[in-house]
Amino acid sequence: MTTLFISDLHLEAARPDIGDQFLEFLETEAAHADALYILGDLFESWIGDDDPNTHYAEMKSAIRRLSDSGVPVYFMHGNRDFMIGEQFARDTGVTILPDPVVVDMYGEEVLLSHGDAWCTDDVQYQQMRKMTRNPEWQSMMRQKPLAERQAIAAAARAESVQHGKEIDDTISDVNAGAVEQAFVESGVTTMLHGHTHRPAVHELTVDGRPAMRIVLGDWYEHGSVVRWDDNGPDLVVIER
DSSP: OEEEEEOOOOOOOHHHHHHHHHHHHTTTTTGGEEEEEEESBBBBOOOOOOOOOOHHHHHHHHHHHHHTTTTOOEEEOOSSSSTHHHHHHHHHHOOESSSSSSEEETTTEEEEEEOOOOOOOTTHHHHEEEEETTTHHHHHHSOOOOHHHHHHHHHHHHHHHHHHHHHEEEEEEESHHHHHHHHHTTTTTTEEEEEEEEEEEEEEEEEEEEEEEEEOSSSSEEEEEEETTTTTEEEEEEEO
16 A cells, blocks of 8 residues: 655636646546645635635545545645644645644654745745744634735745746745755655745755655646555655
8 A cells, every 4th residue: 555645736716727636637547546635835825714605615635535534634834835724624624734743654753744834945935934834823814805815825926936937946945954954853864845845855964864755746747645555655656
């Protein structure tokens, strides 16, 4: 059996091709998995569990069918869907994980994260992240009318796109020191994350020990998944 890891699908009605590929993935490969881990940015934006978005409702129903079939589904917040809450968990049957978290993968401890917390060179982003992850700020946002939240989310997305164009690629990537610190504090030698949209397997040395950092890709042009079984992890592309 195999455990599957995905992230950064950025599902939205404007990109039905991504949604169609996700639905097919859930109905085929994921249906036979030991478990499915979604490491953030499943949705392009999430303004609250009361969002009536019909495209999102279709995706939620598909996840519910998978979890009802007996496949455990785990979800971790990303920088686009950090407002997902307990109602979403009840609707879909997912278990919401903290970020980061250490899990056992067939006898090996692995550190999972969305990955954005390690992009410490992007000071502006980290300031925004600190604000939006504050429970008081999230509670304040949830009390705003739906239309106002939609407008705020649209403005934030536009600002994020512009910010991405203005900064160097090295600034938006994870910081080597932050990654090493995460390895040391967790005590693991393997980590898996998304967020940067730079799929790769990085071999490195931490405290004199070999270590591995696996980065999931986004789903804009094709799917990206890590298949993990008794033989270890395999980062693959799913063609569309």
